[in-house]
Amino acid sequence: MAKRINVVGAVLTQGTKVLAAQRGEDMSLAGMWEFPGGKMEQGETPQEALRRELQEELLCTAEIGEKVTTTEHDYDFRDLHPHDVLRHHRGLRAHAHRAC
Template sequence: MNVVGAVIDRGGRILCAQRGPNGSLGGMWEFPGGKIENGESPREALIREIDEELRCEVVVGEEVTTTSHEYDFGVVTLTTFWCELVAGTPTLTEHAEVRWLAPTELDQLEWAPADVPAVAIIGSA
């Protein structure tokens, strides 16, 4: 499964989103995003997913990293991108909570395994 995640930077702080308590990886933290639909580019998917999940508009920038992780439900290939919030305020529609953290604070949260490599890259940048 190919998915995308948004590393949204606002004034040097990164948006972190906590998954709801029910479902796979419940309560873990992630960079918001989702599945790439047929016919979509990764950047198009990310713009759509952020609109759906957070009711915000982002500009998608450079890729952070692409990683794969094997979960019990299958292999997830996650591509994360730096993003800039250009319209709207993050509104919870699927997530339990969002936090804005400094890059050096990201490792304080329990991240979904596929997101961990991006967290390490951002935290050391």
């Protein structure tokens, strides 16, 4: 039986634009598009995990809105991934940071 890994993703919109990132060539599923987000840590709610992931990945804070959907994928190369996709609510705020 495959190990379950719970992940979350955010649907971030501005008008008719939706934020998505293209996976790098050195990553699994190279070239595919994904929403910001990531793995949930032990004891986190989906909302807490998404808030943390947005801070880590995008250096921004957001008020998390309602759940959009939940999906499950069983990858040949990896474990089972249930995805909670949550919509951002008002208040997305980027924090200043230095370029790497």
